[in-house]
Amino acid sequence: MSNSIKEKISNVIRQWDGPLTKELLREPAKYGLGQVPEKLKPDSTTTLVCGFCSTGCGLNVHLKDGEAVNLTPDTQYPVNLGMACPKGWEALAPLNAKDRAKSPMIRTKNGKLVEVDWDSAMKRMVAEFKNVQSKYDDEAVAFLSTGQIVSEEMAFLGALTKFGMNMIHGDGNTRQCMATAVVSYKQSLGFDAPPYTYKDFEESDVIILVGSNLCIAHPIMWERVAMNKHNPEIVVIDPRKTETAVAGTQHYPIAPKSDLAFFYGLANQLIEQGFIQQDYIDKYTNGFEGFVEHVKEYTPEKVEEASGIKADQLQKLVDTIAAGKRVSLWWTMGVNQSHEGVRVAQALINIALMTGNFGRPGTGANSITGQCNAMGSRLFSNTTNLLGGHDFANEVHRTKVADITGVPVDSIPEKMGWAYDQIIDGIASGKIKALWVIATNSAHSWINQQSFRDIIKKLDFLVVQDMYHSTETAELADMILPAAAWGEKTGTFINSERRYGMVKKVKRAPGQALSDFNIFKLVANYWGCSEMFKKWTHPEAVFQMLKACTKDQPCDISGIKDYQMIDSCGGIQWPLLEGEELQDHERRLFADGKFHHPDGKAKFLYEEPRKALEVPCQEYPSWLLTGRGTSSQWHTQTRTKNSSVLTKLYPKDIYVEINAVEARQLKIEPSEWVWVKSRRGKLKARACPSYHVQEGQVFISMHYPECNYLTFPSFDPYSRQPSYKACAVKVSKMEYWE
Template identity: 60%
Template sequence: MSTVTPPSRLQQLIYAKDGSLTRDLLLYPGEYGLGKVPAGAKPNGTTTSVCGFCSTGCGLELHMKDGQAVNLSPAVDWPVNLGMACPKGWESITVLKAHDRATQPLLKGADGKLAPVSWDEAMKTFCARFKDIQAKHGNDSVAFLSTGQIATEEMFFLGSLAKFGMGMLHGDGNTRQCMATAVVSYKESFGFDAPPFTYADFEESDVLVFVGSNLCIAHPIMWERVLRNPHDPKIIVIDPRRTETAVAATHHLPLRPKTDMALLYTIANELIQRGWIDESYIASHTNGFDQFKQHVAPYQLEDSLANCGLEPSAVMEVIQAIHDGQRVSFWWTMGVNQSHQGVRTAQAIINLALMTGNIGRPGTGANSITGQCNAMGSRLFSNTTNLVGGHDFTKEEDRQKIADILDIPVVNIPTENSWSYDGIMEGIRRGDIRGLWVIATNPAHSWIHQQEAKETLEKLDFLVVQDMYHSTETAVLADLMLPAAGWGEKEGTFINSERRHGLHKKVVPAPGEALADFQIFRLVSHYWGCDSMFSDWKTPEDVFQVMKKCSAGQPCDITGIRDYRMLDDARGIQWPTKEAESSGDDWMPQPQRRLFEDGQYFHPDGKARFIFEQPEAPGEVPNDAFPLHLLTGRGTAAQWHTQTKTSKSAVLRTLYSTTLLVDINPQDADALMIEPHDWVQVQSARGEIRARANVTSSVQPGHVFLPMHNEVTNQLTYPQFDAYSRQPSYKNAAVRIVKSV
C-alpha cells in the first residue's frame, strides 16, 4: 500500500496515524470500531450476500477463510434463486482479481497521459476544476452520470451530495438505457414506479407471455423458475427472433420489428369483441377503458399479416390461450423498453393485464424485468430525475419533506427535474455542460451511436471517471480517474426486479488505494466543504436509516426494515414493508408479496389508467442503401453489459465466442454469396464493423443480429429516443452486409 503525507485535518477521515491510507478506517471509522466485521460476516465459515450482476438478486454463500472470501456457492435458502446460480454469479469473486483494476488515482498531465497521484491531490484537483467551471459557466455547467451497479446507499449519497451540496442540477443514470420506459409506464398507469410481481409468479402462472424478452439468456435463474412451474403452462413468446426462449415456447409470434404495439392492440380488440374481458375489474379498478376500446377497434385480426407479418390463425391461438388461462402473467424486457415508442408499448401490455383482471393475484401481472443489479435502487433513491424516495422535485411539499429529514435548507433542493441522459449528452455538445463525473458506467461503449458519444465526451473541459477498472473505454478518456472498490469489497443494499432489498457485504479487500464509492463521496464532500451536511453518514447503514425516513408514506415505504441484520436474517425483504406492519422485534414479513391484491393503485382515485397512442414507424427503416434491419440483444448468459467485468473471467470467456458473430438468415446469405464463418463488413450510415457470418434461421430474412455486449456494436445503432422516457432505441438501425475480400 502506498504511503502519502496527508493534511492533518484529514487524518481522522481517511488516514491511519502512520500516514498510510486505510480502507477499513474509511469503511468503519474509529468511533464505530476499527476493523468491525460487516453484518453477518465471519472470519471463517460462510456468509450470505446478494449477487452484484443482474437484477435477479440471487443469494450467494461466500466461503470465508481468515476473514476473506475464497469461494462461493448459491444459497439454497434464498427465496430468489433457491440454490441456483448462473455462470456470472459463480465467477463473482474471480472478476475482482483482474490485472487492470484501478488501484490509485490517476491524473492527466500536460503530456496527455494519466499518471498516479495521491488522494489528496486527486480531491483538490476534482473540486478546484469543477468549482472553476461552475464559477465561469454556472452551477448547471457540471453534471454526473451514475449507474445501476453501486449500492442504493451510495446512489443516495451521490445524488444528495451533487444536488444539495455541490449545486448540480443535472444528473442521470445508466438505467436510462434499460429501465426508463418501464418507470414511466408504471408511473402513468399505476401512479408509481411499481413492478407488481414476485418471482413465485413464474411458477404459479398457467400462461406466461414474454414480449421482447429472451429470459433464458438474459435472466437464467428466472427462466429456471419458469421451468419449475408445475402447471404445464403455455409459454407465449412475442419476438422477431427465434431466441432460446422462443425455441422452448408453446407459441412463438415472430412479428416484424417494432410492430408489437399494433399486435397488442389487435389482441386487445379481439378480446373485447369476444367479451373475453373482466368487466367487473375494469369498472371497479380502472379509468379510460371506453376510450381505449374505441382506440383499438380498427386493429382487426384479419389485418395481422399486413400490420405485423403474422398469420391471423397464429395470433388467434395466442388470444385463445390468454382467454383460457386462469392465471396469466405478462413479462417484458429490453425488446420493449429499448424502443422509439417503448412506453406506449409497455402500457399496451399493462392494458391487457388490466382488462383481463390478470393482476394482483398469484401467477398474474404486467411485469417488467429489470436489467442491472440495482436499477430499482437507482429508480427510487438516486436523486437523478426523481427526488429521493420516489418524490418529485417540482412539488413543494416533497422538497420540504426531504429538506426536513436531511436537515438542510429547502432552497438547496432543485425545483426542476434534471435533464435525462440524452439531454446531458446534448448539453455537452452545445457547450452548456463542461464538466462531467461518470460513476461505474461506460458511456463510451454503451451509449447509442458510439462515435458521436466519444466525440461528445472529448468536448468536455474536465471528465472524471470513477470505476473499478482503469481500462474501460470511458476511463481512458478521463482527465481524472478515481479507483473504486467493487461488489464484495464494500457493503450496502441492492433492490431487485421484484422489489426485494438485499444486503451485499465486504468480504475481500479492495486492491491498492481503491475506495468504496461511499467513501469517495465522503472525501468529495469534505474537500468541497459541505461535509457538515453529511456528518452523520459515516457508514452505509447510517444512510440506509435515512433512506427509510425518506420512504415513509410512499408506496416504496421501508420503515419496517429495522436494519441490515434484519435484511440478512430475512434473506432480503420486498418493499413496501411499513413500520406499522411490524409486530415486535422478531417480526419478519412474508418472503413473497405482490402489489395490488386489493385492487388499489397509487393514483389519487385508487384506480389504474388505460393509456394508449397511435403507433408510429421508427426513424430509420431498411432502404435501398441499407436493406437489412439490425437487431441487438444479449449474446450469451456469460456476457454482461459492456463486458467490463465478465471479460476478466477465463471461465466466462470460454462460454461465448471471442470473435464477433453477426446472425444472418440463409436466404440473405445466399443472395449475398456469404458462406458460414465468412468475414463480412456490417455497415450503417454511422459506421462499419467487421464480423464473422453466423448463418442461422434464428433471424428472419431481412434481419441481422449482433450482441449488444461487443465494444463495436454501437458504432452502428441509430440514435432515436422514446418521447416520454427518453430511453434510446437500440433495435431499429438499418444496415447492409458486404462480404470481406
C-alpha cells in the same frame, strides 16, 4: 494501503465525522479502508446478493483468513433456491483483475495518466469543477451514474451533487434499460411499482414473454418457469427465434417495431370476443371506453399488414389468453429500448387490466429489470425523482426529505434536470463543460458511439470513477478515481421483484481504492459542503434515512429495522410498513385492486403508433436487432472478460447472425468475416448463418464495443430511453484484400 494514505483519509473524515473517528480506525473495512470487518470471522461463510443482474441471487461466500476465497449459491435464499448462472459462480473473479484501478490518476499535458494521491486528486477535481461553474454557470457540470452501486451510495451521490455541489443535471445508465418501465408504471398505475414476485413464474398457466430472452438474460428466472407445475403455455413474442422462443410453446415472430399495432389488435379481438373482466374494469380502472374505440381499427388484417402475424395465429393467442386463469405478461429490453416503448409497455398493462390479470398469483404486467440495482437507482438516485419516489416540484416533499437527511431545504432543486441524452446534447452544444462518470462505461454502451466519442472530446474536464482503469470511458478521462467493487463494500441492492438484499465487504479493495461512499465523503469535504452531510456517516446510517424517506410512500419500508433484519430474513420486498409482521418471503402488489393515482384506479393509456425514424431501404436493406449474447456475458464485458472461465463460454470475436437463405444468396460462409454497415459506421464480424433470424434481419450481441457504432439515436418521447433494437444496415462479403 499505506499508513500515510490511511492517515490522510482519516484526517479528512475526522474533520466532520466527530465521534465516528474511533470507530473508523477500529473497523476501517466498514468504511472501505482495507480490512475485513471483525464481525466476519477469519474462516466462516456469509451470504450476500450477486452484483451482476437484477435477479438478485443469494450467494454463500466462503472466507479463509478473513478473505473471500470461494462461493456457492445459497440454497435457502428465496430468489435462486440454490441455483446460480455462470456469472454468479464467477462473481469473485473480476475482483482480482490486473486492470483494477488502484490509485487516483491524472492526465498530464503530454497525454499520459499518472498516479497521484487522494489529496492531489480531490484538490484538482474540485478546482476544475468549480472553475467551470464560475466561468459558465452551475449547470455546466453534470454527472452520469449507474445501476451498479449500492442504494446508499446512489443516494449520497444524488444528494451531494444536487444539494451540495449545485449540479442540476445528472442521470444514470438505468435510463438505457429501465426508464420506459418507470414512466409506464407511473402513468398507468400512479407509481413505479412492478407488481410481481418470482413465485408468479411458478403460478401462471399462461406466461407471455415480450422482447425478453429470459433463458439468456435472466436464467435463474427461467429456472423458476421450469418449476411451474401447471403445464403452462409459454408464449414468446419476439422478431428473433431466441433460445427462449425455442424453449417456449408458442412463438410469434412479429416484424421489428410493429409491437404497438400487434398488441392493439390483440386487445381488440379480446374485447370483441368478450374475453374481458368488465366488473374489474368498472371497479378499478379509468379510460377503458376510449381504449375500446381506439383499438377498433386494429383488425386482424391491419395486424397482419403491420406485424406479419396472420389472423389464425392471432386468434390462437386470443384463445390462449382466454383459456388462462392466471395470465402473466413479462417484458424487458425488447419493449423498453424503443422509440415508443412507453406506449408498448402500457399496451401490455392494458391487456392485464382488462382481463383481470392483476394482483392475483400468477398474473400481472411485469417489467423485468436489467442491472443489479436499477431498482435502487429508480428510488434513490435523485435523477428521475427526489429520494424515495418523491417529487422535486412538491414543496411538502422537499421539506420532508430535508428534515430527514439534514440538508437545508433551500438546497434541494425544484426540478429534476436533464436526462442522459439531453446531457450528451448539452456537451455537444457547449452548455456542459465538465462531467463526472460513476461506474458506467458510456464510451461503449451509449447509442451511436462515434458521435458520442466526438462529443465527449468537447469537455474541459472528464472524471471517471470505476473499479477498472481500462474501460473505454476511462481511457478518455482526464482523471480516474479508483473505486471498490461489489464484495468490497457494504450496502443494499433492490432486485427486480422489489427485494432489498445485502451486499457485504468480504474482500479488501486493492491499493488506494475506496468505496464509492467514501469517495463521495472526500468530495464533500474538499468541496466544502461536508457540514450539510454530517448525518451521512456510514451506509447503514444512510439506509435509516432512506427508510424514513419512504414512509407513507407506496415503497414504504419503515417496517425494516436494520441491515441485520434484511440479512436474517433472506431479503425483504417493499413495501413493509412499520408495525407490519413479515409473514411471507414473496409478496405481490395490488391484491386489493387499489392503485396509486389519487382516485385509487389504474388508467388505460394509448395513442397512435409512431413511425420508426430509420427503416430498411434499398441501400441498407436489413433491420439490425441487438440484445444479450450469452448468459456468461454482461453489459460492456469489463467484468466478465476478467474471468477465464466466462471468456471460454462465449465467442471471442464479434459475430452477426444472418438468415441462412440470405447468407447463401450473398455467398457468405459460416465464420467468415463480413462487413456490417449503417449510416453511422461499419464493423467487421464473423458471419453466423442461422434460421433464428428472419430474412431482412440480422442480430449482433450488444456486449461487443463495435455494436453501438451502428445504432441509430432515436428516443422514446416520454421516457427518453434510447431505441437500441432497430436500425437499418447492410451486410456484405469482405473482399480478400480488405
